[in-house]
Amino acid sequence: MRRIYPMRNLGVLLLCLPYVSVLLEQGTLGRYAWAVVLNVLVWPHVAFWLAMRARDPAAVEHRNLVIDAAMGGFWIAATHFSLVPAAAMLSILAADRLAAGGWRLLGRATLACAVVAALTGWALGWPFHPGASMRTIAWSLPAIFIYMLALSHVGYQLARRIVQQNRQLDRLNLTDPGVDLPNRRFFNARAQELVASARAGHAQAVLLVLDVDGFKSINDRHGHVAGDEVLREIARLLREQAGATGFPARLGGDEFALLLGASLTEGERVAAHLRESVAQLQLPTWPQLHVSISIGVAPLASHHRGMDEWVGAADRAMYVAKASSRARR
Incomplete structure (x- = not known):
């Protein structure tokens, strides 16, 4: 009008x-x-x-x-x-x-x-x-x-x-509004592109899959507001580590992923830095809250027939890391 x-x-x-x-x-x-x-x-x-x-x-x-x-x-x-x-x-x-x-x-x-x-x-x-x-x-x-x-x-x-x-x-269709990261749909599309590109150019690629240790207990003890803040902080750290070429995403719940056009060694270095950065998180409203994450790192291998197998390899590596972390406690 x-x-x-x-x-x-x-x-x-x-x-x-x-x-x-x-x-x-x-x-x-x-x-x-x-x-x-x-x-x-x-x-x-x-x-x-x-x-x-x-x-x-x-x-x-x-x-x-x-x-x-x-x-x-x-x-x-x-x-x-x-x-x-x-x-x-x-x-x-x-x-x-x-x-x-x-x-x-x-x-x-x-x-x-x-x-x-x-x-x-x-x-x-x-x-x-x-x-x-x-x-x-x-x-x-x-x-x-x-x-x-x-x-x-x-x-x-x-x-x-x-x-x-x-x-x-x-x-909005491709972004998780809670943490302002690409959602699983966008991640799947980008991962498929990276698989095709890496194989066509014989380039290296590595996938990090991570989740928050004891996230349910964080919500139960400190409330969902605290849990949401933890997820936002982890999303911020992922964006920082991704830089201009990496691709961070939220897969759902407290599970995240980071795609990198890098070697396994570089991926493990990024994973170690992420674990350290998350462990040092200080949330002013919840000073007693200590956060840790488990990360699985999987390079794109020739035997991976597609994105699902690559993500599955990173998932298995994450569960191994989570089991090792529990054993050390």
């Missing part, structure tokens, strides 16, 4: 010029002055008010656009069907209605315009003077060019907004 309001004001102001020119030439401006004031100065604001206060603003605005077309039909007939202003009027009406409501709205508006033009022409005795002076032609050109440029700009801005919204939706 807020986009249509300035466009309606612009349209009526631009179209006012050629139609006032024709009325001056016909000597009928005084007869139609009230209609000019109503159409140019009053109607755009009334239409906006009606749409904004309605339960269904879009439906009311579509009705307003049909009324616009009906008014256009009145002016076409009142100016004795002068062709150049009529062409400017009809091109703007058609483009606007098609952009706002498609062919259905354009059809309704065309019918309204034709009916009112016919009734007005009949009431005036069917005057027909299609010619136009150079002044009228010159005043018609801004209505076509400026309005179409403005309409194109509005369409461009709307397209940009749709693209941005689609990107946001894609991000």
